Amino acid sequence: MGIDPVYERLPPTIRGDNSSNELLSRVEAVERFCRGVLDAVAPHVPCVKIQSACFERYLWHGVELYHRLVQQARALDLIVIGDAKRGDVGFSSEHYAAGCLGDQTFGGFADLEGPDAITVNSYMGIDAIEPFISLASSQGKGLFVLVRTSNPGSDAVQSLKLDDGRNVCDAVAEMVSDTGGTPGLVGASGYSLLGAVVGATKREDIVRLRRIMPKQIFLVPGYGPQGANADDMRGCFNDDGAGAIISASRSVLYASEKTPGGWLKAVAQAAADLNQQIRSILV
Numbered sequence: 001m002g003i004d005p006v007y008e009r010l011p012p013t014i015r016g017d018n019s020s021n022e023l024l025s026r027v028e029a030v031e032r033f034c035r036g037v038l039d040a041v042a043p044h045v046p047c048v049k050i051q052s053a054c055f056e057r058y059l060w061h062g063v064e065l066y067h068r069l070v071q072q073a074r075a076l077d078l079i080v081i082g083d084a085k086r087g088d089v090g091f092s093s094e095h096y097a098a099g100c101l102g103d104q105t106f107g108g109f110a111d112l113e114g115p116d117a118i119t120v121n122s123y124m125g126i127d128a129i130e131p132f133i134s135l136a137s138s139q140g141k142g143l144f145v146l147v148r149t150s151n152p153g154s155d156a157v158q159s160l161k162l163d164d165g166r167n168v169c170d171a172v173a174e175m176v177s178d179t180g181g182t183p184g185l186v187g188a189s190g191y192s193l194l195g196a197v198v199g200a201t202k203r204e205d206i207v208r209l210r211r212i213m214p215k216q217i218f219l220v221p222g223y224g225p226q227g228a229n230a231d232d233m234r235g236c237f238n239d240d241g242a243g244a245i246i247s248a249s250r251s252v253l254y255a256s257e258k259t260p261g262g263w264l265k266a267v268a269q270a271a272a273d274l275n276q277q278i279r280s281i282l283v
Helices: 022-041 059-075 090-100 130-139 152-158 168-180 203-212 230-236 263-280
Strands: 047-051 079-086 117-120 142-148 194-198 218-220 244-246
Touching: 022 059, 022 263, 047 059, 059 079, 079 090, 090 130, 117 130, 130 142, 142 168, 142 203, 152 168, 168 194, 168 203, 194 203, 203 230, 218 230, 230 244, 230 263
Parallel strands: 047 079, 079 117, 117 142, 142 194, 194 218, 218 244
Antiparallel strands: none
8 A cells, every 4th residue: 555645635524724834734634544554454555656756845844753653654564665666875875774774773862663665776887785685684574676667767777788698677676686685685585675666557567577576575656547457466476375465555545536425445445355356356
């Protein structure tokens, strides 16, 4: 379940009056909405993906809210993925890893747990994410590396043909597979802590990328409004029905726009429907 709140699409009863302090009013409305959503979907989904950009836009108030929601989701026994898409030269990545993924301890002051995993960008090369790998390994966390993204413009780069016949995304997938398969990074389940983001809308590439990355858990965005349906998801999973996390955001978050009645009830029902739709292709 993706947590990507857009203020303008929140239920009118949540938005309320923002005339006194628009920034704080919006942050408070987003918090009420997101806390309600987490409670509503917790019985139906195993995992939430919280989009950090939706909170960073509200300055430090939003960043603090992001971390509060991470704590709430963890308290609800949900796996928490921070959708941050970080990746930079080594020195910067060390700080990004500590701030976006790591558990924070400052002598008992403001201690808090980071998310269980985050998304990272490997298109600067493997050294851009090595600090994330090191921290994830030491703290029992995970990473999802951008390999094949769902946005239409990605084709201009990720589908380019190399001299050896591979696509650019194939080369990135092989890098992820090779790095993620090194000793100490593969758990008892047979999966690596280094997963891969593979967009659901790229159905023609999914099966090929699954063959290249058998030990990677796929994080699969693009379900619902972006055009992918449950049947498109089949190739994301291994033969035993494991190995992929299917993410939906808008179709669940804003279900009340199409369903009469209370917005919390609509969100809970949409999450339950998502659960059933994904289960249906694994039976």
